[in-house]
Structures are given as structure tokens and as C-alpha cells.
Amino acid sequence: MSVAAVSLAERQRALGFCVYCWLGMAALIAVVWGSFAYLAIDPSRLFTAESRGYMLDFVRRFFPPDLSADFLQKIGKGALETLAISAVGTLLAAMAGMVLALPASGRFGAAVRVLTRFLLNFLRSVPELVWAALMVLAAGLGPFAGTLALALHTAGVLGRLFAESLENAPPEPAVALAESGAPAGLAFVYGTLPLITPQLVAYSLYRWEMNIRMATVLGFVGAGGLGQMLYYELSLLHEAQASTVIIAMLLLVVLVDAISAWVRRRQIRAGG
Amino acid sequence: MNTSTTLPLRDPDARKRALWAIVALLLLWPLLHIAQFRPAELFDARNLKVMGGFVGQFFPPEVSTEFLQLILKATIETLAMATAGTALAMLLAAPLGLALSYSLSISRIGPGPGRGLGEALRALARFMLLLLRGIPEIVWALLLVRAFGLGPAAGVLAIAVTYGGMLGKVYSEILESGDTRPARALLESGSGRLMAFFYGLLPGAAQELASYTVYRWECAVRASVIMGFVGAGGLGQLMDQSMKMLNGGEVSTILVMFLALVLLADAISAAIRRLLA
Numbered sequence: 001m002s003v004a005a006v007s008l009a010e011r012q013r014a015l016g017f018c019v020y021c022w023l024g025m026a027a028l029i030a031v032v033w034g035s036f037a038y039l040a041i042d043p044s045r046l047f048t049a050e051s052r053g054y055m056l057d058f059v060r061r062f063f064p065p066d067l068s069a070d071f072l073q074k075i076g077k078g079a080l081e082t083l084a085i086s087a088v089g090t091l092l093a094a095m096a097g098m099v100l101a102l103p104a105s106g107r108f109g110a111a112v113r114v115l116t117r118f119l120l121n122f123l124r125s126v127p128e129l130v131w132a133a134l135m136v137l138a139a140g141l142g143p144f145a146g147t148l149a150l151a152l153h154t155a156g157v158l159g160r161l162f163a164e165s166l167e168n169a170p171p172e173p174a175v176a177l178a179e180s181g182a183p184a185g186l187a188f189v190y191g192t193l194p195l196i197t198p199q200l201v202a203y204s205l206y207r208w209e210m211n212i213r214m215a216t217v218l219g220f221v222g223a224g225g226l227g228q229m230l231y232y233e234l235s236l237l238h239e240a241q242a243s244t245v246i247i248a249m250l251l252l253v254v255l256v257d258a259i260s261a262w263v264r265r266r267q268i269r270a271g272g
Numbered sequence: 273m274n275t276s277t278t279l280p281l282r283d284p285d286a287r288k289r290a291l292w293a294i295v296a297l298l299l300l301w302p303l304l305h306i307a308q309f310r311p312a313e314l315f316d317a318r319n320l321k322v323m324g325g326f327v328g329q330f331f332p333p334e335v336s337t338e339f340l341q342l343i344l345k346a347t348i349e350t351l352a353m354a355t356a357g358t359a360l361a362m363l364l365a366a367p368l369g370l371a372l373s374y375s376l377s378i379s380r381i382g383p384g385p386g387r388g389l390g391e392a393l394r395a396l397a398r399f400m401l402l403l404l405r406g407i408p409e410i411v412w413a414l415l416l417v418r419a420f421g422l423g424p425a426a427g428v429l430a431i432a433v434t435y436g437g438m439l440g441k442v443y444s445e446i447l448e449s450g451d452t453r454p455a456r457a458l459l460e461s462g463s464g465r466l467m468a469f470f471y472g473l474l475p476g477a478a479q480e481l482a483s484y485t486v487y488r489w490e491c492a493v494r495a496s497v498i499m500g501f502v503g504a505g506g507l508g509q510l511m512d513q514s515m516k517m518l519n520g521g522e523v524s525t526i527l528v529m530f531l532a533l534v535l536l537a538d539a540i541s542a543a544i545r546r547l548l549a
Contacts, residue, residue, distance in 0.1 A: 032359040035352035039424045039505075046429075058419045084306035091300070125531045129410070129498045129508075133515055138323040140316075144308045217410050220502055224308070227411075234414065246415075250406045 062243035071241060074229070075248045082225035082252065085143050086215040089150030090208040094200070096151065097158030104159060105166035120163075123156025128214050132223040143224030150211050150218070161203045165196045209260050216249045226252070322518070329520025339522065343510065343529050350506035350533065353424050353499065354492035357431025361492075362485060364404075364436030369443025371397050375452035375473065376465045397440075404437025409495050413504040424505030431492050431499075442484055450476045483545045490541035497530055507533070 036042070045051065102108070104116040132149035139145045174191030178184065182191075219227025226249055233241040283289070313319060372394055374380060379387040413430035420426045447469075455472030459465070463472075500508025507526060514522035 032355055035355040035359070038348065038352045039356060039428065041356065041425050041428060055419060081306055084303040087303050088300075088307045088309060122531075125534060126527065127494065127498050127530075129501055130511065130527070130530070133501065133512070137326060137515075137518075138319055139313050140319060142308050143306070144310055144313060147307045147309060213408065217408050220410065220414065230411065231414070234418065246407060246411065249408070249411065250403070253406050253408075254402065 061239040062246075064240065065243040065247055066238075066240040067244065071244060075226070075244060078226040078229045078245070079248055079252055081143050082215045082227075083212065085146045085218070085223075085225050086150060086208060086211040089147045089215070090154055090204060090211050092147070092151035093154030093158050093207070094204045096155035097162050098200070100155065100159040101162035101166055104163035107166075117160075117163075120156045120159040123152055124160065125156075126153065128153045128218060129221060132218045133221040136222045141222040141224075146215060146218040146223030146225060149223060150215060154207050154211060158203060158207060162196075162200060165199045165203075166192070169195045206260075209256055212256050213253055216252060326518050326520045326523075329518075330524035332521065333525040333528065334519070334521035335525065339525065343507070343526060346500075346505075346507045346510045347529055347533055349424055350496045350508075351493065351537075353427045353496040353504075353506055354431065354489060354537075357428045357496070358435060358485065358489045358492050360428065360432035361435035361439050361488070364432060365439035365443055368397050368401060368436070368440035369447065370465075370469060372401070372440065372444035373447040373473075375448050375455055376459070376469055378459055378465060381456065381459060401437045401440045404433050405435075405441065406437075407434070409434035410499060410502060413499050414502040417503045422503045422505075422509075427496055427499040427504030427506060430504065431495060434495075435488050435492060439485065439488060443481060446477050446480050446484065447473050450480070479548050483548050486541050486544045486548070490537045493537035494534055497533060 100116055100120060103112045104120055106113040128149050131152045132146055135145040135148040135152075139148060169192050171192075173195065174187045177187040177191045215225050215227075217227045219225045219229065220231050222228060226245055230242055230245040230249070233239075233245060370376060377390060377394075379385070379390045409430050412433050413426055416426035416429050420429070450473070452473070454476070455468045458468040458472045496506050496508075498508045500506045500510065501512050503509060503512075507530060511523060511526045511530075514526060
């Protein structure tokens, strides 16, 4: 836009006093100040010499990390467990999501659609960690509980996304098959599924990436993986070991990030 | 037109599909083993009894005035944690985001003296942000609870640290992706970097910056809800306690409150972002 295109009224408005901006700012500051007051936290207290010394002391206990071969092996096992939890959880979720997406896309009537949508919303709104805490009760401590927790939450997310893909898929191929005599099941498998498979796979991979991150912390409630190791070592005050686990978590997350960024860049370059 | 009746009635892709299925199963087997995938455990008599008794208590939910007051307090605490945490995160992210942003780099226009130092500082800031956001917020909370004791302070700082890292990265990206020519013109005619930011970049990017921050606040509410599982205050802590006592009625009330809170945060954030747009 050239300068000349700015009208006088616009200039005056830009230079004038904006009541709503100031009111908004004031409200924002009040809310933030109120939050600190409600929690009785004084941020300035964090920066006193005493608390600084205390923090330094706390941080120092985490160094050096325990890099003994023995412990690294345990970490490797924990990382593998985390990956397995996320992979199996996502796979189960994709299967359950597909099963739920069919009724949720309105294939079995409007009433069933509303009902399944409600179920999907419920599955999705309960956080993974809460599901994990519940599943530890249902399936006992260990990675299986974490797998189920991820599966339940992700099934809600994927089910909704899959249902949307189903609804947006062009109906013609399946209709053509059905009209030439194919049973409904086969018409779906050969007429609709191939059209949306790339989308379903993309969604599932994206959720898998998120679930790897989530699986690292589910162990805090006893659901296996690196999180359980961290919780355990910290509760024994083994800071050196805990810091190794944290480094492993960080590496895992950064690695997954890098791989997914790389894949996405390649896809863009391939024109996909 | 093909008039013969011997149209092949088999899936032309069958062999490829079967091959992939077998490969997938072979890969899956060890994974199932590592994840200790044992569905039978769900139907183990002892587990069934615990879970059955627990879920059976979900109805009716606990609605005594005393408990509702407790929940209301925890809910406000959760919201306050998210708000305070996001505010601190902004304080942390703004300088880091400004330092990182290439559109405010004077030495890059040159290339003038101090290019090496600038790049080194940027790399350091980038690494710091990676460290802050790479470690999940609940891990920070678990660590900070040990340093600051049980309660919301650890949760607030955990959000501040993780979201500071995320916001810093995204702020710098937003500042680079918009129209950077005004800032560059200011820098080239000798203005300082801060002034170039305020007069050259901020007017164009303010809306996007604010909108993203509000979105992060919404995420922070979700995060604060579960922060309590490691002892960092809010609704999660209440839930953790009720779960440990296997009090199903209380858990179901808290679950309903969870859902309501997340929906509320969703609605508030959507409304603010619509206003900003």
C-alpha cells in the first residue's frame, strides 16, 4: 500500500487514542497480577541471592550425569519401551478410530452419528495422563497401561479426523461399484478406502510423533517407559541417573522432531 | 469392448499387499512384546475387581458443597497457574525471540564486523530455547517441585520455562516471516535494533504474536490441569489424591470439571483470537 492510499480518517484513527486497546491492556495486566496474587507467588523472590544459591546447588546435584555402560543399557531399554508404547498405542488407536469413524461419518444413521461423535469427544477430552492413571488401575503398573492410555485418547482424535476424511471423500467410485452389484463392504474397501488412505496414514504418523513425546512422560503415573525410570530415580534422590534419563528424553524428542521435519520437507519438495 | 467372460476377479495388488502385511506383522511382534501387550490382564479377576469397584463409584458424582468449594478453588488455581506461567513465558521469550530474529540483525545487512559474534550468540540462544522446550513441561514440573516444594509455584515455573522456549522460537519466526522491509530500511538508515523492532516490525506482526500467545495460554491451561499429578497444584493434584484413595465419586466430579475447564479455555481463546483478527 502506498502512503497516498492511507486516508486522512485512517491516519487520525491510527494516531488517536484507542480506548479499547488501553482497556484491554489494563484488563490483561489485572488478570496476570490477580493470578500471581491468588497463587501467592512473588516472582521477585526468585531472584534473591539466597534462592539463587539454593537453585545452583540443586542444579549442581544433576552433574555429572551417570554415563556408565550399565545404566546406559537400562536407558536404551527404557527408550525402546517408550517407542514401543507409542507405536502400539497409535496403531491400536488407528484401528479403533477407523471402526468408530464409520458410524461417526453418518453411515449408520444420524442418531448413531451423534452418539459416536459424543464418545469420540469424550475419549479425546480426557488427557493422556489421566487415562494412564485410570489404566494403571485397570491393567496394573507397566507399559501396557501406557499403551492403552495412548490408544484411548488417540482413538478419539483419530476417529474424528478419519470421520471427516470419510465425509469429504468423493462418493462416486463407491456408488459406481455398489450400483454394478458389489456388496457394501467391498464397495467401501475398493471404492472409498484407497481415496483416503494417504490422509489416514498422514494423520496417524502425525499423532505417532506426538505420542512418542507423550509416552516419555506417561511413566510418571506408573505406565512404563523413560518416565517411569525418571520418577523412580528422582524419588530415590539419584540425581545423576535422573539427569541421564532427562538427556535421553531430550535426545528422543529432538530426534523425532528432526526426522519429522526432514520427512515433511521432502514431501513438500516431492510436491505431495 | 471386452466380451470374454474371463475377467480376472482377483485383486491385482494382492501380492504387494500381502508382502507389506507380513513385513508389518514381523515388525510389530517385538513391539507388542516390549510394550507388554497382554489384553488378558484387563480381565484378571483382581484388576477387574479394583476397576469395577472404582468405576462403579463414578455414579453418583460427589457433589457435597464442601467438595465443590474445594474443586472451585483448584479450578481457579489451575487458570491462575496457566495465566501466570504464560505471562512469565512471554517475559522470557520476548528478548530471546528478538535476539534470534534475523530480520533485526545489523551485521547480516553488512556483512559488518561482529558477524561471527552475532551468529555465535544466536546459536547459543537457539540451543537454550531447544533445551527449554525439548524437555516436556511435566518433567520440568517434577524437577521444580523438588526445588520449590509441592504447590503451584513449581507448575507456574514449569509452564514459564517450556512455553518460554516455544514462544521464543515462534516469535522469532513470526518476526522473520512478515514484511521485514520497514525494519530493514530503518536499520539501514541508522536506527537501533529495538527502535527498528517497535516501528518496523511490531505494527505488522503484533496481531499474529498476540494470537499465538493466546493459543499457547489455552495449551497452558490443558498442561496445568495435569501438572498436579506430580504435585504442582491445581485440579490435577486433587484428582491424584482422589485416585489414590480410589474415590470414584470424587474422580468423576473432577473429570467433569476438567472437561468444562478445557472447553472454557477453548472458548475464551477462540473469542480473543477472533477479536484480534
